[in-house]
Amino acid sequence: MRSSGIVRKIDKHGKITIPSELRKLLNIQYGDFIDITKEGNTILLNKYERKCIICGSDNDLLEYRRGFICLDCVEDISDLICTNRL
Numbered sequence: 001m002r003s004s005g006i007v008r009k010i011d012k013h014g015k016i017t018i019p020s021e022l023r024k025l026l027n028i029q030y031g032d033f034i035d036i037t038k039e040g041n042t043i044l045l046n047k048y049e050r051k052c053i054i055c056g057s058d059n060d061l062l063e064y065r066r067g068f069i070c071l072d073c074v075e076d077i078s079d080l081i082c083t084n085r086l
């Protein structure tokens, strides 16, 4: 992987600052959550968005495993299961 040329020093608490240009570009704002993933020797930072893993809605979300499903999709799945059992 090629270096971006952006280098930050980790402070004594393990914190770094994401450059404002990148925050603006990726619409990362104060209070947003960041998903941190390790891949080999690389750390990936992704904006963590609470949205339904099926339809993308951000309304009436239920946490499911490591993601979210909205109530509408839960009802659709429930109807589908009930229909197929008849």
Ligand SMILES: [Zn+2]
Residues within 6 Å of the ligand: 052, 053, 054, 055, 056, 057, 069, 070, 071, 072, 073, 074
């Ligand atoms: Zn949904």
